[in-house]
Amino acid sequence: MYYLSLLADISFSGYIAIYKFVPFVLLFYLWLLLVNWVHFDTKAVQTDTMKWVSIITVGGLLAMCLWLFVPVFIIGFSSYLLLMITTIMVYVIHRNSLVADFEKVLTLNHIKGLLSNESAKIEKAARGFSFVTANGNPVDIPDPKTKEAYGFKTACYLLDDAIWKRAEIIKITPGEEEYKVKYVIDGLRNDADPIETEEMPYLLYYLKQLADLDVEEKRKPQTGKFQTKKDGDKASWHITTAGSREGEHITIKKDVQFSLMSFAELGFESDQIEELKTLKDTPKGLFLIAGTKSSGLTSCHYTLLRNHDPFLNSINTLEKSPAGDVQSIIQNVYDPSEGMSYAERLKALIRRGPDIVGVFDCNDPETAKAACEASKKKLIYVSMESKTALKGLAQWIKMVGDKDDALESLIGLASSHLVRRLCEECKEEYIPNPGTLKKLSIAPERVKSLWRPGDIEYTRGGKPILCENCQGQGYKGRVGVYESFVINEEVRKELLAAKSIKEISASLKRNGMQFFQERLTQKISDGSTSINEMIRVLKVLNG
Numbered sequence: 001m002y003y004l005s006l007l008a009d010i011s012f013s014g015y016i017a018i019y020k021f022v023p024f025v026l027l028f029y030l031w032l033l034l035v036n037w038v039h040f041d042t043k044a045v046q047t048d049t050m051k052w053v054s055i056i057t058v059g060g061l062l063a064m065c066l067w068l069f070v071p072v073f074i075i076g077f078s079s080y081l082l083l084m085i086t087t088i089m090v091y092v093i094h095r096n097s098l099v100a101d102f103e104k105v106l107t108l109n110h111i112k113g114l115l116s117n118e119s120a121k122i123e124k125a126a127r128g129f130s131f132v133t134a135n136g137n138p139v140d141i142p143d144p145k146t147k148e149a150y151g152f153k154t155a156c157y158l159l160d161d162a163i164w165k166r167a168e169i170i171k172i173t174p175g176e177e178e179y180k181v182k183y184v185i186d187g188l189r190n191d192a193d194p195i196e197t198e199e200m201p202y203l204l205y206y207l208k209q210l211a212d213l214d215v216e217e218k219r220k221p222q223t224g225k226f227q228t229k230k231d232g233d234k235a236s237w238h239i240t241t242a243g244s245r246e247g248e249h250i251t252i253k254k255d256v257q258f259s260l261m262s263f264a265e266l267g268f269e270s271d272q273i274e275e276l277k278t279l280k281d282t283p284k285g286l287f288l289i290a291g292t293k294s295s296g297l298t299s300c301h302y303t304l305l306r307n308h309d310p311f312l313n314s315i316n317t318l319e320k321s322p323a324g325d326v327q328s329i330i331q332n333v334y335d336p337s338e339g340m341s342y343a344e345r346l347k348a349l350i351r352r353g354p355d356i357v358g359v360f361d362c363n364d365p366e367t368a369k370a371a372c373e374a375s376k377k378k379l380i381y382v383s384m385e386s387k388t389a390l391k392g393l394a395q396w397i398k399m400v401g402d403k404d405d406a407l408e409s410l411i412g413l414a415s416s417h418l419v420r421r422l423c424e425e426c427k428e429e430y431i432p433n434p435g436t437l438k439k440l441s442i443a444p445e446r447v448k449s450l451w452r453p454g455d456i457e458y459t460r461g462g463k464p465i466l467c468e469n470c471q472g473q474g475y476k477g478r479v480g481v482y483e484s485f486v487i488n489e490e491v492r493k494e495l496l497a498a499k500s501i502k503e504i505s506a507s508l509k510r511n512g513m514q515f516f517q518e519r520l521t522q523k524i525s526d527g528s529t530s531i532n533e534m535i536r537v538l539k540v541l542n543g
């Protein structure tokens, strides 16, 4: 090639001009670099390597021939440049059409990116965040312009935002134009910023690697774990990915450390606590606890069990998925692969002779009958899925199959609910409208003032000033609202005489049991929650 060029220069000009030779060598070298880049780039963007390397090679050769054979230097040189640039641009347009915006080359953003410090940019995008893999290995900030870097940036943005807003669960689902993101905050779904469709493959790639999942598996459900660290705060996350026809779905769930709470910490009122303490020395009987999923049912169940002295009593549980370890309680986890039904497993446990047994997730007649039978000699706490204590009791009678059998050993019942707690920093006191109180069956003399979420204030520019404590939600955390009642001999006689669940309800009420709405009213009048939250919860409960 050099010789050809030299020959050309000699033949057309008669001598080798240095000002022609140097640019020629330089451009030839650039052309070699270009062929090399196209070779690797075609693989990265998954296009035909052979075809494009050939086009660039032939384009370059033709350009050089033009330069060699056009006698006027400036015309030859210009033709060379023009042909080269055209060939390059044809390839660039083709490869840019195959990739995401931020992977495009020779665009305004790409050139701007080249002029700025990319490593510094990634560090800024990290927002002080770092990730730790499922195996406990810290992950370095990725190099700029890599697949990892793009996924890392989106992951940092997403998790930083979710942590700030106190999301317990992040759900990402494919939408028509972008991926929709929802946060579950204090048990409620909230919309979050969507993720661009083209950013998703990188986010998935990054998170799957982080959680030690198969990056190539896009259909089958996969689950893994990872951790985040920021400003000394650590959080552990469970991630689930699964594919559908529309795209991949991601669920990221925060690992919440279980801690056993007292009745007061859970949200029981003092009269309830006093009454429940009388159960401490009960030798036998059955206590029924109702609640829906994520209603605090499991925590309430553990606290009722720990109401008894674990040093004087052998306390056992039978559970399907324990929420955590409870000190001094023997927790038995049901394993279907052992070949026993839940009821059979319970019977086997009872035979071992514990004093007190907690039966979690008791939702089938066989287990209900076994628990009912055991309660003639032991103290049994049963939890089941139901919306209220009364509905739970009706369900219980049905499962046991005999009303008298079910009521004979019943020593008490409870139900658990969670409502959002008003933010202590921004809640506002107000004088309620008597009409509203009447509608909600709240006696006006019971409440002088109520509380509600504070109004959002705005800056002069119209930007909302969000409360730092609740991030503008108006609520922070949740408080338990419980129905509870301990049945004595007299009440039991009344219940046994009752002919319907309606009569049972009337009897319980007559004997002082406060139902959910009344208990919730207490939480409203002490400023723990608001009327709007009550309306929302009642709608869910009655829906």
Ligand SMILES: [Zn+2]
Pocket: 423, 424, 425, 426, 427, 467, 468, 469, 470, 471, 472, 473, 474, 475
């Ligand atoms: Zn607040």
